[in-house]
Amino acid sequence: MGRIHVLDPHIVNQIAAGEVVERPASVVKELVENALDAGATRIDVTVREGGRDLIEVQDDGHGISPDDLERIFLAHATSKITAVEDLRHVATMGFRGEALASIGSVSRASIVSRRQGHDDGWRVENLDGQVSAVEPSAASPGTVVRVEQLFARVPARRKFLRTATTELGHIKALMGRFALAFPHIGFRLRQGSQALLEAPPEPDRRLRIAQIHGDEVARALLHARETQGEPTLEAWIGPPSLTRRDTKLEQVFLNGRHIRDRSVAHAVREAYRDLLPPGGRRPVAFLFLSIDPARVDVNVHPGKTEVRWRDASAVHRVVRRTLRGALEGARPGLGVALPGGGREHAHLHDQGASTVAAVEQAFLRGAGRSVDSQRPAGFGFSMPPRGDPDAGGGMPPAEAPAAVTVGGLRPVGQLLGTYLVLEGAGELVLVDQHALHERVLFDRINERLRQKGNLEVQRMLVPAVVHLEPEDLARLLEAKDLLQTLGWLVEPFGEDAVAVNGVPAVLRRPDPEAALHELLELIARGQREGLDRTNLVSVAVDSLACRSAVMAGDVLHTDEVVALLEQAEALNHSHSCPHGRPTRLTMTRGQLERWFHRTV
Numbered sequence: 176m177g178r179i180h181v182l183d184p185h186i187v188n189q190i191a192a193g194e195v196v197e198r199p200a201s202v203v204k205e206l207v208e209n210a211l212d213a214g215a216t217r218i219d220v221t222v223r224e225g226g227r228d229l230i231e232v233q234d235d236g237h238g239i240s241p242d243d244l245e246r247i248f249l250a251h252a253t254s255k256i257t258a259v260e261d262l263r264h265v266a267t268m269g270f271r272g273e274a275l276a277s278i279g280s281v282s283r284a285s286i287v288s289r290r291q292g293h294d295d296g297w298r299v300e301n302l303d304g305q306v307s308a309v310e311p312s313a314a315s316p317g318t319v320v321r322v323e324q325l326f327a328r329v330p331a332r333r334k335f336l337r338t339a340t341t342e343l344g345h346i347k348a349l350m351g352r353f354a355l356a357f358p359h360i361g362f363r364l365r366q367g368s369q370a371l372l373e374a375p376p377e378p379d380r381r382l383r384i385a386q387i388h389g390d391e392v393a394r395a396l397l398h399a400r401e402t403q404g405e406p407t408l409e410a411w412i413g414p415p416s417l418t419r420r421d422t423k424l425e426q427v428f429l430n431g432r433h434i435r436d437r438s439v440a441h442a443v444r445e446a447y448r449d450l451l452p453p454g455g456r457r458p459v460a461f462l463f464l465s466i467d468p469a470r471v472d473v474n475v476h477p478g479k480t481e482v483r484w485r486d487a488s489a490v491h492r493v494v495r496r497t498l499r500g501a502l503e504g505a506r507p508g509l510g511v512a513l514p515g516g517g518r519e520h521a522h523l524h525d526q527g528a529s530t531v532a533a534v535e536q537a538f539l540r541g542a543g544r545s546v547d548s549q550r551p552a553g554f555g556f557s558m559p560p561r562g563d564p565d566a567g568g569g570m571p572p573a574e575a576p577a578a579v580t581v582g583g584l585r586p587v588g589q590l591l592g593t594y595l596v597l598e599g600a601g602e603l604v605l606v607d608q609h610a611l612h613e614r615v616l617f618d619r620i621n622e623r624l625r626q627k628g629n630l631e632v633q634r635m636l637v638p639a640v641v642h643l644e645p646e647d648l649a650r651l652l653e654a655k656d657l658l659q660t661l662g663w664l665v666e667p668f669g670e671d672a673v674a675v676n677g678v679p680a681v682l683r684r685p686d687p688e689a690a691l692h693e694l695l696e697l698i699a700r701g702q703r704e705g706l707d708r709t710n711l712v713s714v715a716v717d718s719l720a721c722r723s724a725v726m727a728g729d730v731l732h733t734d735e736v737v738a739l740l741e742q743a744e745a746l747n748h749s750h751s752c753p754h755g756r757p758t759r760l761t762m763t764r765g766q767l768e769r770w771f772h773r774t775v
């Protein structure tokens with residue numbers, strides 16, 4: 176007897192299952208792809224125990240004939256290709272015909288299907304490789320595939336499954352990606368009575384993203400597109416302030432399929448270079464690439480998420496350039512395109528040094544001055560300082576609108592003590608003073624951290640003594656090095672106090688006591704949540720920028736406004752504050768004219 180024999184088909188299928196079926200999410204992937212290939216417009220997925228006990232996928236696709244059901248669990252049974260030639264232009268998601276054979280060999284699977292336009296439904300099952308006869312069954316049009324007890328008979332694989340929560344997380348992420356890739360199709364994911372995804376058809380990308388990832392993320396996204404050349408790209412990307420701990424919200428789709436690709440990921444990283452806060456945070460980016468299918472090979476990986484480009488560097492270039500352009504703003508800084516079409520960018524950078532000095536002078540240290548009595552009100556038509564009812568009853572104060580322009584914008588006034596009113600080439604711009612200042616400080620602080628590794632210290636002439644509870648004192652002394660990074664000079668002072676010899680120079684109203692307490696609270700919370708040092712620094716920077724920025728209600732003077740605008744001009748992405756809120760609202764002449772019915 177020879178020693179070589181041909182493997183039993185059941186064993187072959189189990190081996191193949193290892194390639195296709197790694198975990199519950201991979202089963203969901205195959206079944207949803209089949210539903211998509213069947214032309215479904217609605218796909219409902221129900222799971223139990225993160226898919227370990229049950230995965231059920233119901234679709235309203237074209238259904239399966241009883242004859243096909245008889246062959247459906249055979250390896251290489253597919254309706255999608257018949258010859259090698261077909262491989263060059265596969266338009267369907269699956270084509271190898273191995274998914275159902277594999278899944279059936281490692282679970283208890285059943286399929287119930289009824290073709291559109293037929294009255295008869297049919298059912299077949301595969302219990303760990305034992306395929307039943309096809310029998311009549313009640314069914315609604317479309318197909319329901321149920322997969323129970325995945326890997327129950329293959330302990331070696333079941334052992335590798337993670338907790339139900341983890342597996343469910345993978346399924347949820349997968350469904351979210353499907354929903355993004357196929358906006359015209361309704362997707363639903365539930366476990367028990369819990370709806371994990373509810374996404375009726377929604378062709379508008381931003382609204383689609385909102386269905387899956389929430390309004391807050393969707394609203395903050397910048398939209399960029401490149402429609403010339405190959406590939407074309409439509410991108411929805413987060414401002415640098417909207418970051419994540421991992422890459423889950425960096426998603427790339429190619430011709431409607433989710434892919435993972437190192438050169439695209441690298442291009443995204445390059446685009447955000449220098450813009451992200453320190454700490455290894457990842458941006459949010461949804462990229463939709465389209466390319467002539469002849470220029471890419473999707474047949475590389477059994478899971479079909481990896482591709483081989485004909486020209487990877489062209490892809491890299493398009494992604495990096497388009498994203499970077501959007502991040503820097505088609506309109507630089509505060510963002511007014513100049514009449515000549517040029518950008519004032521470089522010119523403003525030349526003024527960098529003096530701009531910084533002006534802001535330091537007029538703004539950071541001096542803003543406390545803005546409510547003092549020598550300067551009765553702000554500029555333009557700002558409201559009188561609060562708590563001073565006689566200061567003009569809302570009439571415009573004396574100071575005239577500024578004659579200077581910054582980046583093509585002329586400060587006109589301050590509104591409700593909160594918004595700066597600017598006028599530029601045919602448009603009206605409102606700026607949220609706090610949000611913009613916060614962005615300026617945030618960037619400046621991070622830049623300094625990058626360059627010097629710590630923040631500038633403002634030394635106190637007379638040290639401030641701050642009393643602390645014993646545990647706060649211990650925590651603070653433990654975090655001394657972190658405090659130093661953040662611009663604090665602190666020494667123990669007696670048993671229950673510290674002497675503050677220096678505070679972060681950006682701190683606008685150096686009230687060491689309050690600021691120190693706030694910082695201690697952050698540190699305590701960071702420790703509870705297990706943040707590492709880098710993340711702790713970035714949380715502290717966040718709060719420092721917020722605390723140091725002018726507040727809504729602070730009256731600003733023209734020189735302060737100009738200083739702020741100049742500072743913002745030098746930035747590349749001042750259109751949102753570090754939390755992703757917009758800093759400005761623009762109304763064009765056209766919009767105003769439509770509003771007042773000046774146009775016909």
Ligand code: ADP
Nearest residue numbers: 209210213253254269270271272273274275318
């Ligand atoms: P492949 O998708 O690679 O062809 P599968 O094993 O996933 O292989 O599916 C085998 C065949 O079963 C498919 O080619 C298709 O004809 C049929 N099929 C599977 N799922 C469905 C479904 N939900 N609706 C209609 N037909 C289906």
Ligand code: MG
Nearest residue numbers: 205209269274
């Ligand atoms: Mg398939």
